[in-house]
Amino acid sequence: MTRFSAWNVLWQGITGQKGWTRQWRDPEPKSHYDVILVGGGLHGLATAYYLSKNHGVRSIAVLEKGWIGGGNAGRNTTIVRSNYTRPGNREFYEHSLTLWEELSHELNYNVMFSQRSHIALLHSPGAIDAAARGYNTMRLTGTPDAEIWDLDRLQQEVPHLNYASGARFPIMGAAVQKRAGTARHDAVAWGYARAADTRGVDIIQNCAVTGVERNGGRITALETSRGRITAGKVGFAVAGNTSRLWNMAGLGGLPIESHKLQAFVSEPLKPLLDQVVVFGMGGAHFYISQSDKGGMVFGGDLDWYKSYAQRGNLPIVQDVAEAAMSVMPCLGRVKLLRHWAGVVDMSMDGTHFICKTPLDNLYLNAGWNYGGFKATPAAGWWFADLIANGRPAPMIGNFDLKRFERGLQIDERGAGADPKLHG
Amino acid sequence: MIWITCPFCGPRDHAEFSYGGDGSIQYPALDAPVQDWHDAVFLRANICGVQTETWQHVHGCRMWLKVVRDTMTHEIHSVTPAHPGLAAVLEAEA
Ligand SMILES: Cc1cc2nc3c(=O)[nH]c(=O)nc-3n(C[C@H](O)[C@H](O)[C@H](O)COP(=O)(O)OP(=O)(O)OC[C@H]3O[C@@H](n4cnc5c(N)ncnc54)[C@H](O)[C@@H]3O)c2cc1C
Numbered sequence A: 001m002t003r004f005s006a007w008n009v010l011w012q013g014i015t016g017q018k019g020w021t022r023q024w025r026d027p028e029p030k031s032h033y034d035v036i037l038v039g040g041g042l043h044g045l046a047t048a049y050y051l052s053k054n055h056g057v058r059s060i061a062v063l064e065k066g067w068i069g070g071g072n073a074g075r076n077t078t079i080v081r082s083n084y085t086r087p088g089n090r091e092f093y094e095h096s097l098t099l100w101e102e103l104s105h106e107l108n109y110n111v112m113f114s115q116r117s118h119i120a121l122l123h124s125p126g127a128i129d130a131a132a133r134g135y136n137t138m139r140l141t142g143t144p145d146a147e148i149w150d151l152d153r154l155q156q157e158v159p160h161l162n163y164a165s166g167a168r169f170p171i172m173g174a175a176v177q178k179r180a181g182t183a184r185h186d187a188v189a190w191g192y193a194r195a196a197d198t199r200g201v202d203i204i205q206n207c208a209v210t211g212v213e214r215n216g217g218r219i220t221a222l223e224t225s226r227g228r229i230t231a232g233k234v235g236f237a238v239a240g241n242t243s244r245l246w247n248m249a250g251l252g253g254l255p256i257e258s259h260k261l262q263a264f265v266s267e268p269l270k271p272l273l274d275q276v277v278v279f280g281m282g283g284a285h286f287y288i289s290q291s292d293k294g295g296m297v298f299g300g301d302l303d304w305y306k307s308y309a310q311r312g313n314l315p316i317v318q319d320v321a322e323a324a325m326s327v328m329p330c331l332g333r334v335k336l337l338r339h340w341a342g343v344v345d346m347s348m349d350g351t352h353f354i355c356k357t358p359l360d361n362l363y364l365n366a367g368w369n370y371g372g373f374k375a376t377p378a379a380g381w382w383f384a385d386l387i388a389n390g391r392p393a394p395m396i397g398n399f400d401l402k403r404f405e406r407g408l409q410i411d412e413r414g415a416g417a418d419p420k421l422h423g
Numbered sequence B: 001m002i003w004i005t006c007p008f009c010g011p012r013d014h015a016e017f018s019y020g021g022d023g024s025i026q027y028p029a030l031d032a033p034v035q036d037w038h039d040a041v042f043l044r045a046n047i048c049g050v051q052t053e054t055w056q057h058v059h060g061c062r063m064w065l066k067v068v069r070d071t072m073t074h075e076i077h078s079v080t081p082a083h084p085g086l087a088a089v090l091e092a093e094a
């Protein structure tokens, strides 16, 4: 594998781009690994990397039933932010954001992390007060880049929004996180895969886990479409498919439901929107940014009913289009290029799990709702720490499955125990 | 698009309905141990395949319905009133 450097890029340019090698190997699965991660999404790949880098684990495999990054990793709207206010969440996501800031260097791979600001629109004096409370909490707890903008400032910075005073929900200001932004999701998957592979991790694609072999309270082996593989420790990082793996392991219910979320991209346009803009008001939810290729990338709410199908329904297409028109009417004649859906692991309180399980050597990474892209570096970092040390670090102490039994819900929205209401 | 055949109103677009959730949950008695309530409120089988779920016909008769649906193919196997007793009363009145 060739390292990327200015010199290398120049040299390959002069010599016809003929000298690049594979970015990661395509190994046959071995019969045993010390750690097997199920799921070659962002979290499985990042965990493999940090297990090797931070903890010196040598024998690691990532098993992916399709191709790496083919799940939610390659389907999300790529928003990265750390504007959380619940204890636990805010430290975790702030850690993730600081890891994002160095990620391209860390992986020797350009993940195109663009800290272009995340702008959440506010539509009432009450909403401005609530946002001020939240963003002050952020400033007091280690996230310095939280700001409230008034209408004048917002109009200067983002001129194309619908500022009509007669709008159903007139825009009155915005809550802004300036270090937030977007990254290129595929590059994050490929960057972690390449960096993990370089350190000896076996990334095995087209390898579906089909069964879990147990001896009492331990997993002994995984049955896969490419044969039986024994494991010292196993980590599940399969997002929307968590309950299916949980079933294979013979475990009971989980505080998770699988729902689908759609995303959309338009035909490429000249530069139009420099930031991530979010609109959330009553029943409407909409977020939008512009990719480096020029496509407007946007999304809205879940499809509202539980589903394992990676395809979206039409009423939500209409919903999202209506929200787009009310926030950025200038998009009215822009053509939609593609839209798709991903199956997301919605949790009971909207917060994730990085935790031990009822089985001694099984660890769980799940419950990311539709916010697990931004979590990738920290999720990998702390899941690796958990697997390597066999105990949760204080940072992830409350991200366990038992928190509801302790009466704790880490519920940013205050929506209650209904997975489809979180975001 | 999913079509749900409401036993009261006939076949309708799913956009007229609001999804409730897992319809197989049995809520424990009010004085049951906390653990039973925890399990009913917080744990889900999250079935991939045929499951029983609740929907409300919010833009129609507003009745709660029990729907048996495949969560992978979205095929609907049956739709029945969630409260058969109430349905019988309404029918008798009509
Ligand atoms: C439309 C959409 C928009 C989103 N927008 C954002 C956003 O703007 N910001 C944000 O932070 N988050 C966002 N998210 C959420 C984010 O994408 C996910 O939380 C995150 O990608 C989940 O982690 P992952 O990448 O590891 O999951 P995935 O990429 O889904 O990885 C799980 C992998 O497990 C594999 N797998 C499943 N079962 C098996 C098996 N039996 N054997 C082997 N492999 C298996 C799957 O094939 C899959 O590749 C969005 C999600 C969606 C769907």
Ligand SMILES: [Zn+2]
Residues within 6 Å of the ligand: B006, B007, B008, B009, B010, B057, B060, B061, B062, B063
């Ligand atoms: Zn009806």
